[in-house]
Amino acid sequence: MIKFSNVAKDFRKARVLDGISLDIGIGERVALIGSNGAGKTTLIRCLLGEYTHDGEVTINGLDPRNNRTQVLGTIGFVPQLPPPLKMPVGQLIDFSAELCGTDPQRIHDIAKRLGLDIDAILTRQFVRLSGGMKQKLLIAIALGREAKVLVMDEPAANLDPEARKIFFDLLAERQNEATMIISSHRLDEVSSLVNRVIEMDLGKVVLDDRVADDVSLASTLNCRIVVKRAEPAFAKAIGAWKFAGSDDGLIWEGSIAGADRLRFHGMVARYIALVNDISLTEVTN
Amino acid sequence: MKQLWLTAKLDIVESLRARWFQIYTLVFGGIVALLFLFGLTESRVLGFIGLSRLLVTYIQLTMAILPIFVLITTVRSVAGDREAGVFEYLLSLPVSLSAWFWGKIVGRYIVVFAPVFLAMLGAVGWATIQGIEVPWEMFSYYTALLAVMAMCFLGIGMLISAVARTTDMAQGAAFLVWLTFLLFLDLILLGVMIQGKVAPEFAVTLALANPLQVFRTAALALFDPQLIVLGPSAYVILDLFGTTGYKIFALVYPATLGVLSATIGYFLFRRGDLP
Numbered sequence: 152m153i154k155f156s157n158v159a160k161d162f163r164k165a166r167v168l169d170g171i172s173l174d175i176g177i178g179e180r181v182a183l184i185g186s187n188g189a190g191k192t193t194l195i196r197c198l199l200g201e202y203t204h205d206g207e208v209t210i211n212g213l214d215p216r217n218n219r220t221q222v223l224g225t226i227g228f229v230p231q232l233p234p235p236l237k238m239p240v241g242q243l244i245d246f247s248a249e250l251c252g253t254d255p256q257r258i259h260d261i262a263k264r265l266g267l268d269i270d271a272i273l274t275r276q277f278v279r280l281s282g283g284m285k286q287k288l289l290i291a292i293a294l295g296r297e298a299k300v301l302v303m304d305e306p307a308a309n310l311d312p313e314a315r316k317i318f319f320d321l322l323a324e325r326q327n328e329a330t331m332i333i334s335s336h337r338l339d340e341v342s343s344l345v346n347r348v349i350e351m352d353l354g355k356v357v358l359d360d361r362v363a364d365d366v367s368l369a370s371t372l373n374c375r376i377v378v379k380r381a382e383p384a385f386a387k388a389i390g391a392w393k394f395a396g397s398d399d400g401l402i403w404e405g406s407i408a409g410a411d412r413l414r415f416h417g418m419v420a421r422y423i424a425l426v427n428d429i430s431l432t433e434v435t436n
Numbered sequence: 437m438k439q440l441w442l443t444a445k446l447d448i449v450e451s452l453r454a455r456w457f458q459i460y461t462l463v464f465g466g467i468v469a470l471l472f473l474f475g476l477t478e479s480r481v482l483g484f485i486g487l488s489r490l491l492v493t494y495i496q497l498t499m500a501i502l503p504i505f506v507l508i509t510t511v512r513s514v515a516g517d518r519e520a521g522v523f524e525y526l527l528s529l530p531v532s533l534s535a536w537f538w539g540k541i542v543g544r545y546i547v548v549f550a551p552v553f554l555a556m557l558g559a560v561g562w563a564t565i566q567g568i569e570v571p572w573e574m575f576s577y578y579t580a581l582l583a584v585m586a587m588c589f590l591g592i593g594m595l596i597s598a599v600a601r602t603t604d605m606a607q608g609a610a611f612l613v614w615l616t617f618l619l620f621l622d623l624i625l626l627g628v629m630i631q632g633k634v635a636p637e638f639a640v641t642l643a644l645a646n647p648l649q650v651f652r653t654a655a656l657a658l659f660d661p662q663l664i665v666l667g668p669s670a671y672v673i674l675d676l677f678g679t680t681g682y683k684i685f686a687l688v689y690p691a692t693l694g695v696l697s698a699t700i701g702y703f704l705f706r707r708g709d710l711p
Contacts, residue, residue: 223530234525
């Protein structure tokens with residue numbers, strides 16, 4: 152599906168990618184992790200045919216640079232930083248849909264599932280949307296077409312827990328037919344989403360590990376937490392996950408996306424001294 | 437072709453919402469309004485009165501403003517878009533590089549040329565209502581001159597954008613190009629020739645190569661066939677070409693320069709890193 156053969160890239164004599172060779176098959180969900188400057192973005196840009204490089208990158212045997220429209224028509228891309236586009240949302244959707252040969256309504260529908268009412272913001276400039284709205288729209292554009300490869304740079308960073316849950320559901324619907332590359336500098340952000348971890352450092356692959364695929368992207372965890380005393384900071388943090396608390400603020404109940412479990416545990420860990428009891432029950436949808 | 441028009445449309449919409457376009461439109465619309473307001477159509481210079489007087493002044497002012505405006509706004513927005521990540525996202529969509537690059541040029545050209553032309557057209561419309569005679573031949577030639585002027589500097593701007601990797605570098609290069617053209621206008625050439633340090637042929641070649649000088653001479657040649665107000669180099673040039681020949685040259689050369697610059701820019705763009 153995706154093949155990197157000895158890919159190298161220099162910027163003014165500084166080696167940013169150093170002989171990367173990888174094979175990524177269909178259905179693989181890859182976490183591309185590494186610190187800033189590790190080469191993740193450069194690798195993604197080589198994959199998108201945006202950078203010239205030594206070595207070879209192919210998607211289904213085709214070079215993305217020389218077969219742009221053919222190859223990029225099968226790739227859905229979500230950048231880490233939304234571009235500062237001044238065009239109205241409606242035009243961005245129409246432009247993308249027309250180039251990708253998809254029905255704009257598909258993008259509207261996915262955005263709606265993510266909690267973004269496109270009709271209300273059709274004439275608003277993209278750059279004027281909030282960070283979360285931009286992210287949802289870019290995800291909707293990437294998923295609103297027949298993409299065989301999904302390349303996403305910190306895609307869930309600006310999403311609230313509810314939208315993240317729907318986002319994971321949307322990925323789950325595609326997991327058997329699409330290859331996903333999710334870039335992040337923190338593994339805990341994406342670990343539950345993937346079945347393969349590729350870590351980069353100084354332009355090289357330092358870890359390439361297939362991980363147990365036990366967590367269903369579409370699963371939900373019902374959770375109950377009992378705390379020792381009512382604490383406003385904890386109530387605020389757990390409230391962001393849409394948990395409902397008892398009147399005395401001691402018992403909290405709600406559900407989280409299976410793929411979000413590590414992130415959720417990270418939040419709970421900050422208040423671990425406060426926690427008396429915690430239970431999680433997986434419910435596969 | 438569909439991709440090219442989609443990109444052009446996209447660039448037009450982006451430009452229409454940009455502040456530079458609002459200022460640009462205001463400047464050219466304002467110039468025409470001011471020229472009418474100050475009663476320029478009633479004043480006389482070198483035998484010119486009415487709308488032809490206004491058009492002569494308008495094209496002189498446009499020659500001073502349009503090149504630097506087009507150069508700076510083109511390189512700022514193209515290099516700025518690249519720096520801000522707009523290229524990274526939009527070029528991840530299935531659009532060919534030729535459709536993207538030339539689509540941007542087409543869109544930008546429409547946006548750059550339309551206000552200048554519409555301001556002039558507005559002047560013609562107003563003159564017709566006021567019963568002032570419209571010099572159609574002059575209007576047509578000036579329209580063509582403005583069209584190639586926009587094409588020339590847009591092409592150069594796109595070449596600079598393709599070469600420069602940062603907005604600052606692009607702006608600096610654009611300013612330098614404009615300054616070089618400005619320095620080699622007729623007055624400087626005249627000074628150089630008087631000092632006798634360069635061959636007259638070289639000075640004439642410089643004047644022929646400088647699109648600003650070419651426009652200036654062509655615009656003035658319409659109302660001053662002897663080119664008395666210009667320096668000797670322009671006179672020599674006119675003598676070589678003849679009035680009609682020079683008028684044609686003044687359209688063909690800058691247009692060729694613009695298209696050639698844009699073409700070189702395109703090959704550099706597609707050869708290098710895109711974002």
